[in-house]
Amino acid sequence: MAKVKAATGNEAVANALRQVNPDVCAAYPITPQTELMQRFSTFVSDGKVKTELVLVESEHSAMSACVGASAAGGRVVTATSAQGLALMWEVLFIASGTRLPIVMPVVNRALSAPLNIHGDHSDAMGARDSGWIQLWSENAQEAYDNTIQAFRIGEHMDVRLPVMINMDGFIISHSIARIEYLEDEEVSSFIGEFRLLNPLLDVARPVSYGPLILPDYYMEYRRAQSEVAARVPDVVMDVARDFEKLSGRKYGLFEAYRLDDADIGIVILNSAAGTSKDVIDEYRSRGVKAGLLKPRLYRPFPYREVGEALRHLKALCVLDRADAFGGSFGPVFIDVATSLYPYDVRPIMINKIYGLGGRDYMPDHAEAVLDELLQIAETGNVRRYKEYIGVRE
Amino acid sequence: MAKVLTLKELSKREINLSPGHRMCSGCGAPIVVKMVLLASDYPVVASNATGCLEVSSCISTYTAWKIPWIHNAFENAAATISGVEAMYRSLKRQGKITDEIKFIGFGGDGGTYDIGLQSLSGSMERGHDMLYICYDNGAYMNTGIQRSSATPFGADTTTRPVGSVVPGKTEKRKNLTKIIAAHNIPYAAQASPSHWSDLVKKVRKALEIKGPKFMNILAPCNRGWRSRSDDAIALSRLAVETCYWPLYEIEDGVTKITFKPKEKKPIVDFLKPQGRFKHLFKPENEALLARIQEDVDKEWEKLQKEEACFST
Numbered sequence: 001m002a003k004v005k006a007a008t009g010n011e012a013v014a015n016a017l018r019q020v021n022p023d024v025c026a027a028y029p030i031t032p033q034t035e036l037m038q039r040f041s042t043f044v045s046d047g048k049v050k051t052e053l054v055l056v057e058s059e060h061s062a063m064s065a066c067v068g069a070s071a072a073g074g075r076v077v078t079a080t081s082a083q084g085l086a087l088m089w090e091v092l093f094i095a096s097g098t099r100l101p102i103v104m105p106v107v108n109r110a111l112s113a114p115l116n117i118h119g120d121h122s123d124a125m126g127a128r129d130s131g132w133i134q135l136w137s138e139n140a141q142e143a144y145d146n147t148i149q150a151f152r153i154g155e156h157m158d159v160r161l162p163v164m165i166n167m168d169g170f171i172i173s174h175s176i177a178r179i180e181y182l183e184d185e186e187v188s189s190f191i192g193e194f195r196l197l198n199p200l201l202d203v204a205r206p207v208s209y210g211p212l213i214l215p216d217y218y219m220e221y222r223r224a225q226s227e228v229a230a231r232v233p234d235v236v237m238d239v240a241r242d243f244e245k246l247s248g249r250k251y252g253l254f255e256a257y258r259l260d261d262a263d264i265g266i267v268i269l270n271s272a273a274g275t276s277k278d279v280i281d282e283y284r285s286r287g288v289k290a291g292l293l294k295p296r297l298y299r300p301f302p303y304r305e306v307g308e309a310l311r312h313l314k315a316l317c318v319l320d321r322a323d324a325f326g327g328s329f330g331p332v333f334i335d336v337a338t339s340l341y342p343y344d345v346r347p348i349m350i351n352k353i354y355g356l357g358g359r360d361y362m363p364d365h366a367e368a369v370l371d372e373l374l375q376i377a378e379t380g381n382v383r384r385y386k387e388y389i390g391v392r393e
Numbered sequence: 394m395a396k397v398l399t400l401k402e403l404s405k406r407e408i409n410l411s412p413g414h415r416m417c418s419g420c421g422a423p424i425v426v427k428m429v430l431l432a433s434d435y436p437v438v439a440s441n442a443t444g445c446l447e448v449s450s451c452i453s454t455y456t457a458w459k460i461p462w463i464h465n466a467f468e469n470a471a472a473t474i475s476g477v478e479a480m481y482r483s484l485k486r487q488g489k490i491t492d493e494i495k496f497i498g499f500g501g502d503g504g505t506y507d508i509g510l511q512s513l514s515g516s517m518e519r520g521h522d523m524l525y526i527c528y529d530n531g532a533y534m535n536t537g538i539q540r541s542s543a544t545p546f547g548a549d550t551t552t553r554p555v556g557s558v559v560p561g562k563t564e565k566r567k568n569l570t571k572i573i574a575a576h577n578i579p580y581a582a583q584a585s586p587s588h589w590s591d592l593v594k595k596v597r598k599a600l601e602i603k604g605p606k607f608m609n610i611l612a613p614c615n616r617g618w619r620s621r622s623d624d625a626i627a628l629s630r631l632a633v634e635t636c637y638w639p640l641y642e643i644e645d646g647v648t649k650i651t652f653k654p655k656e657k658k659p660i661v662d663f664l665k666p667q668g669r670f671k672h673l674f675k676p677e678n679e680a681l682l683a684r685i686q687e688d689v690d691k692e693w694e695k696l697q698k699e700e701a702c703f704s705t
Contacts, residue, residue: 023483026476052483054475057515064469064512068440068476071463074484076476094465200461200477201484203436203492208456210441210464212448221453 002180002247009140009172012179013079013105013165014039016147018049019187022103023074023194026054026065030084031117032169033107037079059084063091063102070100071209073199075151078102081169082109082123089127095162096131097225098209101154102162104132105147108270108321109169110357118358119169121269122322125331131225133163133232134299138255138273140177143167145249146296148182151191152239158231160197166298168271170358182247190246229300236297253302255294256309258284262291264373265310265347267336268319269295272354272361276319279366290370295332307339313347314377316340317369321355329386348376351386365390395434395597403593406431407459414457415449419622421612421629422446422528424586426499429526429610430460432596435495438477439463442470442504445535445614446528468508471516471525474498478521495600496523501612502543503533506569517576517605524599524606527569530614538617542567545637546688547681549669550617560672560681565688573607574643580606582642582651587630591640591651598642611638619668631663636693641700648699657693660686 007015014036017025025044027037044053054069056062062078070076080088085106095102106124110116124134135150137143143165150163167173182190198207213221233253240251257277259265266276273294283290293309295301310316318337320330328334333351340346352369355361368389376382409430416423422445430437438461441447447464450457465473474496484490498516500509505527513525532550533539540550546565549555553562574581579602584592592610599606611632613625620628632638633652637660640652661682664670673682 023487024476024479026479050483050487052479052486054479054519056472056475057511057518061469061472061475061512061515064465064472065476065479067465068463068473068478069480070476072438072477072480072484074480076480090466091469200438200463201481201490201492201494203438203461203494206459206461208451208458208462208464210447211451211453211456213453217453 002182005179005181006176007140007179008035008174008176009143009167010036010107010174011039012140012144013147013167014043015181016144017077018043019182019184020075020148020151020191021049021188022051022077024052024054024069025077026056026062026069027078028056028059028062028080028084030059030081032109032173033079033081033084033105035173036105036107059087060091063088063095066102067091067095067098067100070095070102071098072201073196075194076102077104079105079107081107082111085123085127086111089130092127092130092132094210099160099228100162101160103147103150103154103165104162105143105165105167107169107173108166116357117169119171120321120356120358124164124166125322125324127164128299128331131161132299133161133297135163135165136269136296136298137165137167137172138270138294140167140172140179143172144179144181145243145247145251148187148190149239149243149251153232153235155195156235157195159228159235161228161232166270171271180247186246190242232300233297233302233305251296253297253305254309255296257292257294259291259293259309261289263289263314264370264377265291265293265313265316266319266366266369267293267295267310267316267332269298269321269332272319272321275361275363276366279363279370283370288370288374301335303335303339306336307343310336310340311343311346315373316347317350317352317373319352319354319369323353323356348380348382350376350382350384353386353388354390359390361390395601398432398593398597403431409437409459410450411457411459413455415452416445417616417622419615419625420445421530421586421614421625424625425526425528425610425612428586428589428592429497429596432593433495433600435493435600436460437495437497440465440470440474440477440498442500442509443467444501444504446499446501448535467504469512470498470500470504470509471513474523475516475519475521478523496521498523498525500525500527501534502527502529502531503541506543506567507541513573514576517573517578517607520604522603524596524608527609528612529609530612530617532617534614534617543569547670547673547685549672555672560678570607570609576605577646578605578607580642580644581608583609583638583640585611585629585633585638585640587626587633588640588652595642617669619671620666624666628663628666631658634658635660635663635689637663637689639693639696641696647703648696650696650700660689
């Protein structure tokens with residue numbers, strides 16, 4: 001039986017972590033994640049969880065302690081944002097390369113400089129090729145649901161990889177929304193007992209973690225990791241099906257919204273997808289065939305499935321809440337363009353960079369994008385392939 | 394208090410760092426590690442900072458470690474073992490594990506004095522039940538003898554090479570043992586492989602104490618010290634007998650010198666056999682030699698005064 005509550009995104013995810021009841025949590029405060037760990041710490045102080053809480057002196061040590069704890073053999077969590085994720089960067093690759101199923105909510109925030117504490121996706125995009133599974137969440141409900149599913153996905157014996165759950169800083173982390181919580185027992189039986197794999201604490205069977213591997217075998221090791229990543233989408237779908245049976249809420253690799261018969265479409269991550277869907281509904285009511293694709297599993301990116309879902313469009317705009325500096329397009333655009341490359345007939349694509357450092361994404365931004373797409377679909381002419389929107393000229 | 398082990402008893406114990414590792418011949422670090430592991434009556438889980446010891450002891454698909462061992466990165470051996478220990482405490486509390494296990498982090502001076510200092514400081518302050526061992530060879534030996542904050546004054550290194558205007562390292566060593574002791578941890582000590590009984594005794598004492606412990610152990614490196622490959626023990630003995638590397642412990646804030654040389658040898662006895670100090674023996678560098686002796690004397694004096702503070 002679901003319990004309906006009003007909660008912030010941070011509160012919802014903290015509650016998910018309480019229900020999961022991990023063995024170890026190592027964390028460090030950073031805005032806008034701080035509230036999440038404060039709430040979780042209260043659960044620890046009140047004896048609501050069995051978790052050993054390690055209050056480290058930096059995010060680098062948070063991830064380092066998570067690696068040690070996970071290799072020791074148990075369920076491990078942390079959470080962070082922006083600079084914290086950047087400081088963890090070195091150890092992110094070690095967590096995934098060592099195949100440790102650590103779970104980490106990331107409350108997305110802009111990277112410095114200039115210093116800014118508000119939501120954009122530059123933090124997680126900087127870690128997109130770190131070997132972590134990335135799930136993205138439109139709202140607090142999705143962040144809660146993704147957090148619970150993350151344990152099943154990462155700990156799956158075919159996967160054993162760390163998982164990042166992304167939600168927009170402040171916009172979702174600090175806004176109060178309606179949440180349907182699962183019962184505690186439903187969550188614990190859904191995730192099941194943690195399955196040990198070569199635990200360090202098995203002193204009768206000593207194992208060595210973190211070897212030096214030189215040119216003779218490094219490449220085989222990396223290929224094995226790439227093959228593991230290829231297995232992730234199937235596991236994500238299996239877990240989503242089980243989760244739907246439990247909660248009634250359906251998840252996939254991405255959400256396709258009014259996309260099947262659409263002529264024009266938008267690809268957009270996280271909270272801005274909600275605003276965009278409202279605008280699409282309005283255009284649909286006017287007879288405009290517009291649709292949307294919101295990636296959920298962003299790493300590994302389901303190229304084939306995304307390509308199939310978008311290939312029929314005439315014109316497509318990918319909206320990125322982060323830029324990939326270097327004169328190219330935003331990161332999501334690059335992935336979507338790659339997905340569509342194999343098709344001879346594919347939509348004309350444009351890229352908009354929006355909402356950096358917490359700049360609001362408004363319905364009129366989505367309207368302007370859809371109007372532009374309509375024109376491109378009609379004329380085939382593109383004014384600009386990439387531009388910043390909602391910015392002073 | 395752990396029972397004192399005789400050499401005969403130690404010789405009967407299994408050595409948990411197996412032969413066949415690829416440390417240089419004559420290296421002090423594996424001697425230190427073997428002594429530390431021999432000293433434990435308990436199963437040990439160890440972490441290891443990136444460095445000589447790590448790259449030479451676990452090259453896939455071989456490992457020299459007969460105990461559970463984890464290498465994470467360069468600067469985080471302390472944070473890593475603190476995570477292992479946290480999981481141990483969690484599982485023990487939940488009744489999922491019953492073994493009495495001890496946790497040891499190993500790092501060189503680069504991974505401890507420099508890049509790993511924050512990680513070590515955090516782990517000590519958080520009160521984990523762990524022992525951190527720094528094997529101090531006085532430079533970044535793994536990458537090729539670069540200067541660290543543990544490099545002694547005057548030493549020739551590849552990043553502060555002796556040249557026509559630079560006489561080697563121009564700064565003094567950082568006193569890491571004191572820095573870690575200042576965290577008010579229950580036990581911090583300095584040891585040397587030349588004084589194996591003292592070293593083993595300290596490790597055994599540390600492992601019986603609950604909470605964070607730190608030991609700084611001298612580990613001669615013949616490649617970096619430009620010394621003979623059969624000199625590791627002789628040089629570490631000279632380091633102790635010249636009072637360059639005093640053997641002492643700070644237990645619950647009380648300083649105790651555990652070995653006092655009958656006759657304090659001049660520092661040149663320690664410096665002379667090492668090629669990294671060769672230039673100091675040129676006539677124009679006489680003042681530098683005098684300064685090194687002065688610094689050693691001052692530090693030794695200070696340490697004795699600290700000890701005297703606590704003796705009744």
